[in-house]
């Protein structure tokens with residue numbers, strides 16, 4: 001009989017290299033493997049499980065709605081979507097929302113809206129619209145989106161890619177100013193680059209980009225799929241720069257760690273470029289997702305998870321900075337989106353993650369050298385102390401083997 005891991009490999013594509021652990025149950029900040037071992041989750045499924053695993057109120061909202069009505073397509077209205085759309089518009093301070101499922105679908109929706117806005121409102125010549133993105137970006141895995149990527153592995157073997165995209169260095173507002181032409185429709189940017197290694201741009205970067213976009217009639221679209229929903233200590237990471245983007249993308253934690261829910265939010269003039277039949281999705285905006293998304297937003301505010309991310313994120317980063325290990329070359333992030341850069345001269349981040357796994361802490365390396373500490377926002381100080389103690393132990397062991 002194949003082991004569980006062998007069984008999955010037997011039938012599954014090999015497009016991931018998971019850590020050697022088989023998870024079977026989750027509750028709050030903890031998950032358990034098939035041997036009954038408990039782990040503290042420092043990954044939160046890349047910030048999709050900000051509310052903690054299997055949050056009782058979210059599970060209840062899901063199951064109660066699933067007994068009533070789950071998927072009817074958008075050929076009909078339902079009694080749940082309007083409430084959800086209003087709630088997410090008010091939370092993100094945007095006028096209108098278009099519900100999709102995965103983050104990539106919401107990003108693709110934004111790209112289509114930006115192009116159609118360029119042609120119908122800005123009067124850019126047909127098929128000449130340009131969209132600017134940043135080097136080191138991550139916005140999903142579709143062909144259009146990886147066509148904007150600077151990560152060779154995300155692009156290799158998947159060409160040819162569509163035209164109409166320009167890349168500029170991240171964190172450099174002047175580069176944006178220079179890249180804009182009369183055909184520029186939009187600037188798509190992550191307030192913090194997650195996949196690229198939790199890269200925080202210089203203070204005021206987004207504010208300067210917002211001003212440049214406004215001065216040039218270019219849409220500023222913030223991809224908050226990973227940084228939104230309170231993860232960085234504000235509802236949106238772009239709130240730290242006190243700006244009002246023309247459009248915002250949300251996903252991951254909007255699904256309450258239970259199912260995919262994403263939205264493209266924008267001011268009315270942008271969203272109104274869509275007319276019936278322009279765009280769609282079988283599952284986008286289904287009543288089950290609407291109920292879970294609305295409850296995910298309710299809990300975020302009711303349990304003060306945004307304030308917790310700010311307070312506990314500061315506490316966590318300060319503790320990490322005090323570790324003073326030669327293996328750590330940097331601690332970066334905002335709120336509870338934290339990356340610890342491991343000096344590649346001394347050790348691999350993946351090896352540290354494997355040792356953390358043995359200590360009962362689940363994390364994952366990104367870009368080979370950065371370890372992500374992005375726990376559910378419900379984490380307590382005591383649990384952070386527990387994680388720090390285990391991380392410190394792993395570092396001490398690794399230091400002993402430093403060549």
Ligand code: IF1
Nearest residue numbers: 046102103104105138139140190194195223225226
């Ligand atoms: C993988 C990390 C990667 C995202 C931002 C859109 C999407 C994502 C800012 C697309 C998705 C996920 C995808 C997952 C690993 C994870 C990730 F940054 F979170 F670590 F890859 F970079 N915008 N990020 O971060 O959302 O379609 O996945 O729902 O693809 O390996 P999605």
